[in-house]
Amino acid sequence: MRYAKAVLTVLILLAAITALCAQPEKAEREKVVIGVIGPMALPEGQAEEKAVKLAVEEINAQGGILGHKVEVVVGDTKLDSNTATSEFRRLATVENADVIIGGFSSGVMTAMMETMAETKTLFLSDASSPAHAQKVEQNYEKYKYWFRVSQNNGSTFALDLADMVKFLRDSGYEVKKVYVIRDEHVWTDPVMEALKPLLEEMGVEIVKDVKIPRGYSEYEQLILEAENLNADLIMPILAISGTGDILVKQWATLKPDLLLAGHDLSAIDAELYEKTNGMANYEIFLADGGALVTAPPTEKCREFVEAYKAKYGHYPESHQAYGAYDAVYLYKMVVEMAAENGEKDPFDPDILVKYLVRFNASNPVQLTRTIAFYDNHDLMWGDEYVRNWISQWQDGKQYIIYPPSVANGELKLPPWIQK
Amino acid sequence: MIETLIKIFLFGAVVGGIWGLVASGFSLIFGVSRILNFAHGAAFVSSAFLAYALVNEGYSLYFAVSAGLMLAAVIGVVVYALTKPVRDREVMVIIVTLAFALLVQQVLLVLFGDRGVSIEPFVEGVAEIGGVKVTHMRLLSLALAVICLTALEVFITKTNLGKKVMATAQDSRAAMMVGIDIEKIFLFVMVLSSLLAGFAGILYAQIFAVNPEVSLRALIYAFAIVILGGLGSLRGSIAASFIVGYILVITITFLGARWSEFVMLLTIVAILVVKPTGLFGVEE
Numbered sequence: 001m002r003y004a005k006a007v008l009t010v011l012i013l014l015a016a017i018t019a020l021c022a023q024p025e026k027a028e029r030e031k032v033v034i035g036v037i038g039p040m041a042l043p044e045g046q047a048e049e050k051a052v053k054l055a056v057e058e059i060n061a062q063g064g065i066l067g068h069k070v071e072v073v074v075g076d077t078k079l080d081s082n083t084a085t086s087e088f089r090r091l092a093t094v095e096n097a098d099v100i101i102g103g104f105s106s107g108v109m110t111a112m113m114e115t116m117a118e119t120k121t122l123f124l125s126d127a128s129s130p131a132h133a134q135k136v137e138q139n140y141e142k143y144k145y146w147f148r149v150s151q152n153n154g155s156t157f158a159l160d161l162a163d164m165v166k167f168l169r170d171s172g173y174e175v176k177k178v179y180v181i182r183d184e185h186v187w188t189d190p191v192m193e194a195l196k197p198l199l200e201e202m203g204v205e206i207v208k209d210v211k212i213p214r215g216y217s218e219y220e221q222l223i224l225e226a227e228n229l230n231a232d233l234i235m236p237i238l239a240i241s242g243t244g245d246i247l248v249k250q251w252a253t254l255k256p257d258l259l260l261a262g263h264d265l266s267a268i269d270a271e272l273y274e275k276t277n278g279m280a281n282y283e284i285f286l287a288d289g290g291a292l293v294t295a296p297p298t299e300k301c302r303e304f305v306e307a308y309k310a311k312y313g314h315y316p317e318s319h320q321a322y323g324a325y326d327a328v329y330l331y332k333m334v335v336e337m338a339a340e341n342g343e344k345d346p347f348d349p350d351i352l353v354k355y356l357v358r359f360n361a362s363n364p365v366q367l368t369r370t371i372a373f374y375d376n377h378d379l380m381w382g383d384e385y386v387r388n389w390i391s392q393w394q395d396g397k398q399y400i401i402y403p404p405s406v407a408n409g410e411l412k413l414p415p416w417i418q419k
Numbered sequence: 420m421i422e423t424l425i426k427i428f429l430f431g432a433v434v435g436g437i438w439g440l441v442a443s444g445f446s447l448i449f450g451v452s453r454i455l456n457f458a459h460g461a462a463f464v465s466s467a468f469l470a471y472a473l474v475n476e477g478y479s480l481y482f483a484v485s486a487g488l489m490l491a492a493v494i495g496v497v498v499y500a501l502t503k504p505v506r507d508r509e510v511m512v513i514i515v516t517l518a519f520a521l522l523v524q525q526v527l528l529v530l531f532g533d534r535g536v537s538i539e540p541f542v543e544g545v546a547e548i549g550g551v552k553v554t555h556m557r558l559l560s561l562a563l564a565v566i567c568l569t570a571l572e573v574f575i576t577k578t579n580l581g582k583k584v585m586a587t588a589q590d591s592r593a594a595m596m597v598g599i600d601i602e603k604i605f606l607f608v609m610v611l612s613s614l615l616a617g618f619a620g621i622l623y624a625q626i627f628a629v630n631p632e633v634s635l636r637a638l639i640y641a642f643a644i645v646i647l648g649g650l651g652s653l654r655g656s657i658a659a660s661f662i663v664g665y666i667l668v669i670t671i672t673f674l675g676a677r678w679s680e681f682v683m684l685l686t687i688v689a690i691l692v693v694k695p696t697g698l699f700g701v702e703e
Contacts, residue, residue: 042533184677211677215636217627218679221430221671224552245535246628253554254545266534274475275536276628317532 029347032068032335034328035097037075037087037112038126038320043269044104047321048126049074050312051304052101055328058307065332066339066346073097077104081111088112092119098347101327102126104320106154106187117142122349124327126320128154130190133378144353147377149330150323151289152388154187156381157263158194160286160388161235164261165204167390167402168233168284171411173259174419175233177207179226180262181219181247182237184211191237207231212241219247220254227256232419235262239288242266245276252279255416259284263388268292270315273396282414286388287400289319290369295391295400295408301368326367330356333365361385425549427668433557433626435664436564440619441637442644442656443571444612450588450651451608454506457516458498459616459641460634461523462491466617467624468527471536480539484621491617494523495610503605520634527631535628538621560622567615568657575653584608588651616641647687649700659698663687 036052038045049072056070064070073095075087084103091097092115099122103109106129113135116123123146125132130153136143165175178199182188192209199206207229210222226234234251238244244266251260261284266272270293272280287295293315296302304325309315316322334355338346345351357373359365364372364385372380381387383403390402392411399409441463448456466487473483501519505511540556547553575581587594587604595601616637623629623637644663648655663683670682690698 041528210675213677213680215632216676216679218430218434218667218671218676220554220557221426221668222676224426242533242630242632243535243628245537249537249628253540253543253556254552256552269534271534275534277537277539279537 029068032065032070032347033073033095033097034070034331035073035075035091035095035100036102036324037077037084037091037100038102038104039079039108040074040076042079042104043317044126044320045076045102047316047318048102048104048324050308051316051321051324052328054304054308054311055325057311059328059332065335075100077108077112079105079108081108084108084112085115088115088121089119092116092121097121099124099327099331099349099352101149101324101331102320104150106132113143113146116145120349121145122331122352123147124149124330126150126323128152129187130155130378133374133376136378137376144377145349147356147373148379149327149371150320151379152381152386153378155190155194157191157237157286157388158198159381160390161191161195161237161262162198162202163402164284164286164390165199165202165233168259168261168411169202173232173411173413173417175204177205177229177231179207179222179229179231179234179258180209180237181222181234182209182211183240184213185240187239188237212238214241215243216241217243217246219243219250223251223254223256226258231258233259233261236260236264237262239263239265245272245280248272248283249276249279251283252276252281252414255414257416257418259413259417261285263288267391267393268319268398269317270294270398273393278396280393281395282393282412284390284392284401284411287319287391287398288388289322290386290389291319291322292389292391292398292400294397295389295406297369297389297400297406298366300366304368322368326369326371329367330359330365330371422550423672426551427665427672429548429551429553429557429561431665431668432661433561433564433664434667435661436561436568437619437622437626438640438644438663439568439657439660440564440615440622441641442648442660443568443653444615445641446645446648446651446653446656447584447608448612449645450653451584451591452502452506452605453509454502454512455509455516455642456498456502456609456612457513457638458494458520458523459612460636460638461520462494462613462616463620463623463637464527464629464631464634465494465523465620466491467538467620467629468531468536470621471538471624471629472531474538480541483538487621488614488617491613491620492610494617495613496606498613499606499609503602520638524631524634527634531631533630533632535630535633536624537628538624540625554626556625560626563622564619567618571615572653572657580607643684643687645697647690647697649697652697652699655697655699662698 038048075091077084101124104126106127109127244264263286267285293305334352335346337355364370369386389400391400400407401411445459469490470483470487542555544555583599591601644659648659666683667679670679
């Protein structure tokens with residue numbers, strides 16, 4: 001009898017455990033946790049956090065994801081690889097984040113991708129180094145959880161810059177000589193490597209290639225040198241220096257007979273005009289991340305920037321906001337697609353990867369930008385997808401001036417240009 | 420070649436003049452009260468940010484600059500008050516002033532973000548000197564810096580109050596014994612130095628742009644210049660400022676922008692190896 005009781009107890013326990021294990025996913029889950037990670041003292045991280053919180057607020061107001069309330073947890077990388085990996089691990093394992101969004105910038109991203117692979121966490125990310133997508137190519141199973149959402153692969157800057165020169169020529173401004181000012185940083189080397197042959201093909205000479213350290217401010221000497229070398233334009237390739245605002249200010253003060261046209265991250269700041277007392281006027285730049293406050297490429301983008309301003313009192317402080325906002329909606333979409341298709345666990349990262357890759361060249365998704373992925377999970381580049389639109393500051397507003405499919409303004413040359 | 424020489428002369432002098440204003444104040448504080456004021460950069464950037472904010476609110480440029488200078492003076496008073504109880508403990512002074520500098524930097528980051536801001540210049544336009552384009556603002560900055568530094572030299576050496584400052588710098592106990600209120604002198608020097616740094620910050624924001632991180636940069640430059648000139652030597656600091664200005668400009672001209680700060684710091688180290696007390700310093 002005692003033996004039978006023991007067997008019965010074991011059977012009941014087994015049945016209970018089996019029943020618990022067999023509970024449907026939906027019944028177990030109380031909430032969806034979205035992690036956002038970035039350097040929270042910098043505009044890039046702050047914009048990511050604010051954009052994610054805004055998207056989550058909107059989604060919760062509409063009933064959450066599959067009926068679950070969405071919660072946001074925040075990790076601060078402090079732009080340091082060690083801190084970033086610790087924070088990523090905390091979000092993934094302690095906070096149980098279902099997906100992590102953000103991750104500016106490239107060096108920090110490389111480190112976090114290892115923690116992502118280890119914890120098998122879906123990572124809808126920022127940063128622009130081509131090396132990240134190469135990892136996915138080389139070891140798909142390990143790194144497949146990574147998708148670049150915020151901006152294009154950095155090497156596409158060369159294509160955009162070459163297009164910029166071509167566009168200027170087509171618009172009647174002859175460009176034969178270019179003076180390059182770029183960050184003394186590893187990210188600009190592949191851009192230059194790719195840009196040189198493109199410009200050579202067009203018969204454009206790079207009269208000087210100047211590297212500058214972070215915080216550099218003495219641009220007037222470089223502008224005068226560019227003028228002496230008969231350059232037709234100064235092409236900045238600046239993101240890390242942090243002083244693109246000084247370059248544009250000194251260019252506008254000296255009024256040399258050459259254009260300022262290139263990639264200057266500071267020009268994307270919606271408040272640059274005000275911060276430079278209007279000196280940013282006529283600067284031609286690339287709208288990194290494929291969106292501008294005054295030239296939103298989609299209706300959702302227009303709604304987003306206004307909602308952002310209504311909630312925070314100002315427009316997005318960096319383009320990372322668009323990617324982070326899109327990432328939340330992208331996640332919601334794939335989870336719902338997985339559920340509709342009857343997936344057993346629609347939150348399983350391995351399952352969701354299969355749904356994310358469905359957004360490809362022939363099936364893009366329109367959010368604040370039009371998003372599609374390459375096979376290596378890199379963000380698709382092109383006029384019909386996301387690219388760094390050729391833009392210009394004109395009388396306090398940013399306008400996209402090329403390509404025509406999204407342009408809301410035309411090129412305006414500064415009045416002091418005589419060429 | 421002549422154009423290049425003119426460019427080096429003018430650009431080097433402007434950079435040297437602005438850093439001279441910052442470094443002379445830093446040197447003065449150390450010379451008089453033996454305080455290494457790591458919050459010196461806070462006065463440099465705070466004045467510029469306040470002036471920028473007020474101009475944006477519609478106030479006149481000169482009112483905004485005056486308010487910026489007043490804020491710099493207030494920062495001088497705060498640093499004086501914070502360091503007074505720990506003045507005899509050098510490490511504590513460094514910790515207290517550094518903590519205050521970081522606090523100011525964080526406040527500016529919260530209020531203005533990490534981007535640079537510019538103040539409209541006192542004068543606009545570009546002059547051409549010997550074929551070299553120079554903005555009027557650069558020329559005015561050089562003139563103002565030279566006037567301020569000359570006035571400081573005259574004040575220290577010729578006026579009664581200046582002589583009290585010098586006496587306190589030479590021997591504060593002896594100064595006290597002859598009836599000089601050295602606390603007032605300490606406070607006065609702190610405010611004067613902060614004003615110089617604040618004025619330099621405003622000129623800097625008119626030619627370049629300031630962001631909260633520039634406070635640390637200003638501190639590093641001031642520190643390097645003061646050590647090069649000889650700790651506590653006012654004239655040494657001014658001379659060293661112009662040396663640093665010229666090294667930066669010459670390096671940019673002949674070696675390239677990427678090497679400018681590297682060569683400047685390397686030169687300072689080389690000079691200190693040969694003359695550890697700095698160019699104008701004397702062994703105690």
